[in-house]
Amino acid sequence: MIAQPQASHFIDGDYAEDAAGAEIAVIYPATGEVIARLHEATPALIDRALASAARAQTAWAATRPVDRARILRRAADIIRDRGAALARLETLDTGKPIQETQVADWPSGADALEYFAGLAPTVVGETIPLGRDFVYTLREPLGVCVGIGAWNYPSQIACWKAAPALSLGNAMVFKPSEVTPLGALQLAEILVEAGLPAGLFNVVQGRGAVGAALVTDPRVAKVSLTGSVPTGRRVYAAAAEGMRHVTMELGGKSPLIIFDDASVEDAVGAAMLANFYSAGQVCSNGTRVFVQKGIKDRFLARLADRTAAITLGDPMDPATQMGPLVSAVHLDKVMGYIAGAKAEGARLVTGGDRAKLNAGFYVQPTVFADVTDDMTLAREEVFGPVMAVLDFDTEDEVIARANATEYGLAAGVFTADLVRGHRVIGQVQAGTCWVNAYNLTPVEVPFGGVKASGVGRENGHAAVQHYTQVKSVYVGMGPVDAPY
Numbered sequence: 001m002i003a004q005p006q007a008s009h010f011i012d013g014d015y016a017e018d019a020a021g022a023e024i025a026v027i028y029p030a031t032g033e034v035i036a037r038l039h040e041a042t043p044a045l046i047d048r049a050l051a052s053a054a055r056a057q058t059a060w061a062a063t064r065p066v067d068r069a070r071i072l073r074r075a076a077d078i079i080r081d082r083g084a085a086l087a088r089l090e091t092l093d094t095g096k097p098i099q100e101t102q103v104a105d106w107p108s109g110a111d112a113l114e115y116f117a118g119l120a121p122t123v124v125g126e127t128i129p130l131g132r133d134f135v136y137t138l139r140e141p142l143g144v145c146v147g148i149g150a151w152n153y154p155s156q157i158a159c160w161k162a163a164p165a166l167s168l169g170n171a172m173v174f175k176p177s178e179v180t181p182l183g184a185l186q187l188a189e190i191l192v193e194a195g196l197p198a199g200l201f202n203v204v205q206g207r208g209a210v211g212a213a214l215v216t217d218p219r220v221a222k223v224s225l226t227g228s229v230p231t232g233r234r235v236y237a238a239a240a241e242g243m244r245h246v247t248m249e250l251g252g253k254s255p256l257i258i259f260d261d262a263s264v265e266d267a268v269g270a271a272m273l274a275n276f277y278s279a280g281q282v283c284s285n286g287t288r289v290f291v292q293k294g295i296k297d298r299f300l301a302r303l304a305d306r307t308a309a310i311t312l313g314d315p316m317d318p319a320t321q322m323g324p325l326v327s328a329v330h331l332d333k334v335m336g337y338i339a340g341a342k343a344e345g346a347r348l349v350t351g352g353d354r355a356k357l358n359a360g361f362y363v364q365p366t367v368f369a370d371v372t373d374d375m376t377l378a379r380e381e382v383f384g385p386v387m388a389v390l391d392f393d394t395e396d397e398v399i400a401r402a403n404a405t406e407y408g409l410a411a412g413v414f415t416a417d418l419v420r421g422h423r424v425i426g427q428v429q430a431g432t433c434w435v436n437a438y439n440l441t442p443v444e445v446p447f448g449g450v451k452a453s454g455v456g457r458e459n460g461h462a463a464v465q466h467y468t469q470v471k472s473v474y475v476g477m478g479p480v481d482a483p484y
């Protein structure tokens with residue numbers, strides 16, 4: 001048990017345990033080994049977490065934003081000081097290569113804490129003059145927020161939700177994915193060490209039922225979910241019952257459009273980043289790579305060479321570029337999509353099989369060409385290292401095909417003609433877009449989807465709207481003019 005935390009949950013400033021909860025075995029995806037055993041939260045623990053959050057939030061909302069900010073900045077510093085140990089834990093939890101977890105996961109979480117620490121004290125209301133009278137507005141916290149995370153970026157997701165929530169005067173109860181429960185506990189510990197009062201950031205473990213219990217509790221004002229579209233639909237509906245605010249960061253089947261005047265080397269590099277980073281387990285991945293026919297052969301040849309050279313292996317080895325998938329269940333799902341793509345007639349360019357390394361859940365980085373819009377591979381989110389390359393002729397055609405999906409999370413375009421680049425992005429239905437880049441998500445930039453891919457935005461100034469509400473105060477400056 002090499003990553004056993006002190007206890008399963010973190011409630012009211014300390015670790016908490018109740019062995020009556022069903023067991024959660026945490027598995028290291030690179031070996032299949034059990035690295036920790038946790039328990040699901042029981043109803044009594046869920047109640048404690050929500051009660052302590054509600055209690056703590058009232059006092060927290062009354063503090064000065066700069067005082068809250070100081071604590072979050074300290075937490076960011078602690079995360080950076082412990083970067084190596086935290087990256088190692090993230091790799092154990094997810095199987096992602098240490099070369100990624102050192103630079104992407106916790107570092108981007110620390111960025112969020114720092115960013116919202118700086119932003120929160122600048123959030124102010126407005127004054128509306130009305131002649132004799134006037135109105136002022138206040139941006140008030142929502143109250144107790146529930147965060148529910150996916151397993152692909154467990155610590156980053158916890159930070160991206162906690163940072164805006166806490167900096168703006170809310171409390172949060174966070175439920176990580178049961179597959180990756182460890183990082184959020186570290187965040188809770190670090191926040192308390194940085195000076196966060198007890199109860200403001202609680203972590204409860206569990207499967208979907210624990211999330212469902214949180215979402216429907218009357219003490220909860222807001223739910224922020226990162227997960228799949230089907231879960232998003234369920235959680236959004238449950239939250240609507242209590243008229244709660246929501247942020248929904250859901251899945252995608254995003255188009256990456258490559259025109260034949262693009263740099264082959266850049267387009268290939270971006271397509272690989274858009275499909276193979278984190279073994280393809282990234283929501284905003286450009287998994288429908290539309291390549292204009294004039295560049296197709298050069299693109300595929302270079303893509304095949306560079307993909308075949310990817311180093312799969314022990315995620316703890318700094319030379320490893322791709323680790324395993326997160327779980328055995330997910331491995332089966334991804335292999336099912338690969339088998340389906342072969343059966344539906346997609347042309348396998350490279351990969352297409354499991355990689356037998358220890359007992360880990362590895363899949364070879366895989367490229368399919370000649371994929372058509374009707375194939376399952378072009379319609380459903382695979383969430384693995386499986387790239388679908390589709391051909392196109394004209395700009396109008398590719399825009400229509402890019403938009404022919406219920407998803408709308410992200411999109412990218414590669415072209416040397418910047419006017420065309422902006423024109424295309426202007427017509428693509430997606431919330432997060434790139435021109436001659438892909439999958440860069442700095443905290444300054446609003447992130448989120450349209451259509452079935454979500455509601456609301458994380459990061460950037462946009463997140464302020466999703467963790468505060470406006471109060472308007474009309475001030476009468478003279479006698480009341482009543483007609484009675």
Ligand code: NDP
Nearest residue numbers: 149150151177178207208211212227228231249250251283
């Ligand atoms: P799931 O939708 O399966 O789960 C997301 C979270 O919701 C988990 O913590 C899960 O718990 C919990 N949950 C499940 N059912 C309920 C319920 N009824 N009520 C409340 N909570 C519930 O997603 P995955 O964890 O499999 O993550 C992969 C998905 O996440 C992909 O679709 C991906 O695109 C998306 N994603 C979106 C991102 C974005 O920002 N747009 C970023 C990252 C991922 P448990 O897992 O314990 O069952």
